[in-house]
Structure formats: C-alpha cells, structure tokens
Amino acid sequence: xxxxxxxxxxxxxxxxxxxxxxxxxxxxxxxxxxxxxxxxxxxxxxxxxxxxxxxxxxxxxxxxxxxxxxxxxxxxxxxxxxxxxxxxxxxxxxxxxxxxxxxxxxxxxxxxxxxxxxxxxxxxxxxxxxxxxxxxxxxxxxxxxxxxxxxxxxxxxxxxxxxxxxxxxxxxxxxxxxxxxxxxxxxxxxxxxxxxxxxxxxxxxxxxxxxxxxxxxxxxxxxxxxxxxxxxxxxxxxxxxxxxxxxxxxxxxxxxxxxxxxxxxxxxxxxxxxxxxxxxxxxxxxxxxxxxxxxxxxxxxxxx
Numbered sequence: 001x002x003x004x005x006x007x008x009x010x011x012x013x014x015x016x017x018x019x020x021x022x023x024x025x026x027x028x029x030x031x032x033x034x035x036x037x038x039x040x041x042x043x044x045x046x047x048x049x050x051x052x053x054x055x056x057x058x059x060x061x062x063x064x065x066x067x068x069x070x071x072x073x074x075x076x077x078x079x080x081x082x083x084x085x086x087x088x089x090x091x092x093x094x095x096x097x098x099x100x101x102x103x104x105x106x107x108x109x110x111x112x113x114x115x116x117x118x119x120x121x122x123x124x125x126x127x128x129x130x131x132x133x134x135x136x137x138x139x140x141x142x143x144x145x146x147x148x149x150x151x152x153x154x155x156x157x158x159x160x161x162x163x164x165x166x167x168x169x170x171x172x173x174x175x176x177x178x179x180x181x182x183x184x185x186x187x188x189x190x191x192x193x194x195x196x197x198x199x200x201x202x203x204x205x206x207x208x209x210x211x212x213x214x215x216x217x218x219x220x221x222x223x224x225x226x227x228x229x230x231x232x233x234x235x236x237x238x239x240x241x242x243x244x245x246x247x248x249x250x251x252x253x254x255x256x257x258x259x260x261x262x263x264x265x266x267x268x269x270x271x272x273x274x275x276x277x278x279x280x281x282x283x284x285x286x287x288x289x290x291x292x293x294x295x296x297x298x299x300x301x302x303x304x
Contacts, residue, residue: 043286050279056269062276069280079281082259089175089260090239096179098231101186102224106216108187109194119191126184133181134248138164141173141249164250167257174246174258181245182238186231193227194220229300236292240285261285 050069054062073079104122108115125133140146143162151160163169197220205215243262246252252263261281269278 046279046282050276050283052276052279054275055273056275065276069277070284072277073280073284078256078259078264079261081256082261082264085171085258086239086242086260088171089178089242090235092175093178093182093239094232094235096175097183097186097235098190098228100179100183101190101231102221104183104187105190105194106220108191119187122187123184125181126188128181130181130244130248133177134245137173137177137249165254167255170250170254170257174249177245177249178242189227189231190224193224197223226300229296233293233296236296237289240289240292 051064051066052062053065053068054060104118108119112118138145141163142148143165145163147163148160151157161169163173201219202215205219210218241262242260243266246258246260247263247266250258252259252267262285265278265281265285268274268281
C-alpha cells in the first residue's frame with residue numbers, strides 16, 4: 001500500500017510539473033503567434049522581397065536582383081530628400097512640442113481658473129483621427145480657403161498665398177498640424193511627471209528664494225528628464241513612420257516637398273508597382289527606427 005501511495009504521489013508530482021511547465025502556454029500562445037508569426041515573419045519576408053524585381057502581382061514572375069534595390073536607394077535623390085525632411089520634421093516638431101507641452105503642464109499645476117477645461121482642450125486633438133481632421137485643414141490652407149479669406153478681409157492681402165502649393169509653406173503646414181495634434185500627449189506626460197515631484201522640494205526652493213522660472217529650470221525640468229527622453233524616442237520613431245498627415249493634406253507634394261519615407265514607400269509600392277524597391281526602403285526605415293530608439297535609450301542611460 002505504501003508503494004502504491006508513493007507511486008501515486010510521484011505521478012501527481014510529474015503531472016503538476018508538466019502543468020507548471022506548459023500550463024501558461026495557452027495564455028501566451030496568441031501573443032507568441034502574433035509576434036513571431038506576423039511581425040517577425042513580415043520583417044523577414046520584407047527583407048527577402050527587397051532582393052527582388054517584382055511588380056507585386058502574385059502570378060507575375062519576379063527576378064532576384066540581390067542588392068540592386070539598395071544600391072538604387074543610395075543613389076536616389078528623392079529618398080535622401082525624404083530622409084532630410086524627416087530630420088527637419090523631427091527637430092522642429094519635437095522642439096516645439098516639448099516647449100508647449102512643458103509650459104502647459106507647468107501652468108496647469110499652478111492655480112489656473114478652469115484648469116480641467118483647458119486640459120481637455122489641449123488633449124482633444126490627440127484623439128482625433130487624421131482622416132477626419134485632414135480635410136478640414138485642406139479647406140483652411142487651400143488657395144481659396146478660410147485662412148486666405150480671413151487675411152483678405154482684414155486687409156492683409158500680401159500674406160495670402162497657396163499654402164499647400166509652395167515647397168516651404170506646404171512643409172510648414174504639415175509641421176503645424178502635427179504639432180497641433182500631438183502637443184496634447186506631450187502635455188499629459190509632462191503633467192504626470194510633474195505630479196511625481198515632492199511638494200516639499202518645491203516648497204524648500206521657494207523658502208530659499210527661488211522664483212518660478214528658477215524653480216522650473218533647476219528642479220522641475222531635471223525631474224522631467226526621463227519623460228523628455230521617452231518623448232524623444234517616440235518622436236524619432238514617429239517621425240520616421242510619418243505618413244498620414246503629409247499624405248492626406250499635401251499628398252507628398254508639391255515636387256516632393258512634403259515627401260517622407262512612409263509616403264515614398266506608398267507611392268513606390270502602390271502607384272508605381274515597384275515592390276522590391278519599396279521593400280528595400282521599408283527595411284532602411286526599420287533599421288533607422290531601431291537605431292534611433294537605441295541611441296536615445298543609451299543616451300538616457302548615460303545621463304541617468
């Protein structure tokens with residue numbers, strides 16, 4: 001009887017061990033399938049497709065061209081122009097957004113009347129879909145649109161212009177819309193970071209005679225450094241992936257003035273049917289996004 005009991009205990013132990021090893025598998029299996037089966041497989045498939053000369057049709061023939069698509073990318077002036085636009089776009093939008101977001105957050109932490117209303121007003125653009133707001137901005141900045149009509153009505157005819165038809169003004173409109181849309185997220189993150197600062201620290205600074213600007217520069221801003229680096233990481237990746245706003249508002253034009261890597265990939269793949277070359281640009285975008293994210297993370301660790 002004792003032998004049977006011992007054998008039963010061992011069997012139950014093995015059963016529990018087996019359940020412990022694989023009992024959680026059904027819970028992680030969907031995420032595992034999603035990550036490995038869709039994301040990593042898609043990355044690998046895109047890398048393979050970047051070595052082909054193919055028009056994208058399933059039954060159409062394709063030719064392996066090795067690294068020719070990458071060589072074409074290196075010598076493509078439109079690619080480099082799109083990459084330059086991405087760099088300028090990131091610098092301008094990131095600088096303005098953190099300036100406005102930090103300022104709004106500091107103001108909302110002070111005694112401002114109707115602060116909850118202002119918080120909602122600042123954050124609302126963040127939840128609007130680009131497909132919804134893009135037609136509105138097209139009407140505003142059209143050559144015969146709202147902005148030019150208002151300028152003409154108040155006697156500023158010299159300032160009217162086809163905003164979306166000029167190289168510099170079209171990019172400025174894209175940046176303005178992006179800043180308007182995403183400043184709310186920057187504000188919320190800075191507001192949350194400022195909420196973690198101990199009130200005693202701020203009170204001690206005031207007792208020592210520090211004014212509002214000195215307190216913001218010496219205490220609040222350094223305390224929000226981690227948030228700034230997180231926003232920089234999001235800004236780098238978001239800038240490289242930018243597609244919806246420039247495409248819906250300006251269509252990448254005029255003359256590639258608002259061309260980004262995302263819009264160029266779409267034009268190359270969907271409109272020109274050069275799937276291999278579009279895949280090569282996609283691989284370059286992925287590499288740049290990962291490198292940008294790693295650089296900002298490493299910089300944060302060095303400063304931390």
